[in-house]
Amino acid sequence: MSRQAFDYIIVGAGSAGCVLANRLTEDGKASVLLLETGGSDRSIFIQMPTALSIPMNTQKYAWQFETEPEPGLDNRRMHCPRGKVLGGSSSINGMVYVRGHARDFDEWEAEGAEGWNYAQCLPYFKKAETWAFGGNDYRGDQGPLGVNNGNQMQNPLYRAFIDAGVEAGYFATEDYNAAQQEGFGAMHMTVKNGRRWSTANAYLRPAMSRSNLTLVTQALVHRVLLEGKTATGVEYERGGQVHQVTANKEVLLCAGSIGSPHLLQLSGIGKPEVLKKAGIPVLHALPGVGENLQDHLEFYFQFRCKQPVSLNRQLGLWSRFKIGARWILTKKGLGATNHFESCGFIRSKAGVEWPDLQYHFLPAAMRYDGKEAFAGDGFQLHIGHNKPKSRGRVHVQSADPRQPPSILFNYLQAEEDREGFRDCVRLTREIIAQPAMDAYRGAEIQPGEAVQTDAEIDAFVRQAVESAYHPSCSCKMGVDAEAVVDPQTRVQGLQGLRVVDSSIFPTIPNGNLNAPTIMVAERAADLIRGLEPLEASQAPVSMDASWQERQRPGKPQRSL
Template structure:
């Protein structure tokens, strides 16, 4: 069956797609179709923040992708879940809100993404959000996306970690999403009134009340339809039936950093040798499709806690029942937070201009699947080197849209990335050795005191790192021969086709990717509608003026033992 009444077809109801569905339908003048392979997000396990590990590891709500054996990680295959539900990955993620450093977006512009520097992006960050503590020049107060600090660091371990960072010679930051990212402070999350505030809740659900927006779930898009060099529609399957739908204006691909390059390749758009190897006829040669894949790695630095104040005492079935019941009745308590309520952003060495290491502090010692790491009480820091130079790829395997693509990140391929993780281990030990942690710090469980030399650290990292679930860059924005879209998000060499999601990031920001993905979609919506961009900002950014010669502001109070 073929329909032709739509102006815009958006593929993917994820972090970017939900924003676009709202913004492109808000004037009531255009018919918009949003296609999503997954289904409803109305599950307690999605909406209750503390249950975040469940949807991420559930096939109903997430594509459970796996990488090729990674050659620089002892050939481990890495888990790469991506949202398959209304809200996409914003419905399965950790709800951490980090914009990234201003330098990250100026880096985008330097790499060829014109008008995507920090001055151009900041107004769209502000437009998207409502910051719980009031708007200012850096933070918004009227946007759809609610941002707060969960339970406001009630557990004393959160404050102790921040104090330890300051004692180690780093600055405190009152708002790492404002003037100053570098330093230690409270962490922000996308939660509203105790519920996960995904883009489905923030953007899509209000827009679904409009007559000019049609949302179709359980629709697997098989290919983008081309008429010569113009995209004219899509083909998708639903409930065993194949359907084609046409558009008058544009097809907008928002299937994410794995799905977007894969669908372009299924449509015959990509590197010719990759398409031919998969038995797909080349419709438009574009060699950068699927290349430039990036991701963040992290590992857990775990310690025993000398006081019985951690979440490890809340992991039995009775306490989980109490937490869940309270959340159902009141939408507050431990069920209403992701538990990452303090954080840090630091530089790995002198000569690095802005932070490239990120901490998430958790007052518990557990794995991402929510299981205990050891008996007793403990705490952990998620730490990663966030500006990797290693690059991977996404490549179609066959013409079957149901077959997952080949994914290889080439994690730790570059020596600078390995050096960054050595800094993670050594700098973290120094921070936790500070006096603020004395009442709490017990035995180091992981990596363990036996891990000291470069070789020992490298071996530990290869075996222990996990994805932070921040893939991006596989349809890079720019103007060179390996760029996939231009600065207007239009696919090079084709008409009527754009890509709008984290796949078009030229480089990976220092932080979680949900906030910059939402910002990108807000900005792209104005580009698509032909509206004048929001006025660029001229606000200053605070950093260390002596970054070339020092790694932190001052010496630590106490060196690592």
């Protein structure tokens, strides 16, 4: 079998892989092979922001993983889609751009990821983006990733929600991705000129004309090839033919928080008892592979709307045709937004230092997957407790790379997580009861006014919560016994192998994960090339100085 050789082999053309493919080829010195199991991202359903529910639920564009029965959710199996297309999950996600709170990254460093504190990560967030409203100490204006606010909150419900948050005693925040995350304000999305601005559009497409980048799609990677404790290449299958390729420098796994631990395990790298159970020889014992799995849960808090302003009246066939036609012709209108144009980040109680609850506001009442909507006008808030204590795992089941891994998040196993969702229900009701919502607030559809006690809320949550599609932390970065990669993103105990994607987060940030995944890849690209890191930022972070005594600035609340 002939073996081609490249300096770097990247597995996965997703949110991180596309960034690495661009950065590692931009100086023309290194040859790079980028392998992707999926294919083209040219579909209108991927490129049109309002169609976001379609690719996520389409086998062609996403791995349709399911969890094992989740004990904390009445043994429900939860949907866990992951991108299987150029751009990966950035081509199927909700396009919400949230970096996370500054303290999330300081927490990473405290967990052993030296050099990944906020001051050192912020320059890479800036490097990645072009913020529609110009650069400053916190926002970039020359990066590949286009970020804006969609249609600028033209629907009055967006502003009413922000005003209600302020009336309830919370901060207003001008830019939650800048100095102050905590509060209510406009939400940001990865959309440029009316199109989904995935990493395929932002990073990969500009690099595809370079002679030192080779892209191979429809390629299922079987395993990383090892010689002793050195990764020498990968084996993959395409069109029924098995190929082996050599990496002169490094193999870079960017297959995501499900795919990367699974591929390590298929390669004989992981917890010995898990590998042996699957019939895979142990080539390198690394007990943390697939452990520490974390995710965000959310549910929809739904209300009827008293005024005819919601998007529910835009869901008919004729309305959808007009929205689609306008987008095709102009890339404007309701087709050019994900519709999450206002948001909130709050702390669940006094004694919580930075926000752990997140709101996405939608001026419609419908399911996130687009399968159901109710008759009449409505609005909803996607609300979740974003700093879970529960931990799960990803375990290989077979040496056959086509068999999906066993996934168990252990959702809501920690009492703190269950308490967090009780806070979600009670605090949300108080916010929506504010005068700013009086003109719009109708009857509560879900959870429903009958759901009041802790036991009633817990029962509702077990049945109603859904994944926010943020699996992470399953190959965590650090220096302890459970760490899979070191702070340079190198797999512990091996040469020539790194993992660069959301699986290496030590803990899950308070927010959507695409932005921090791209940041991780930008910083990792410099580490891989041996470049000096960007100069650490001196930009200050705004915090509520009285966080220990109060849950929000306007109203003293109960302590932990």
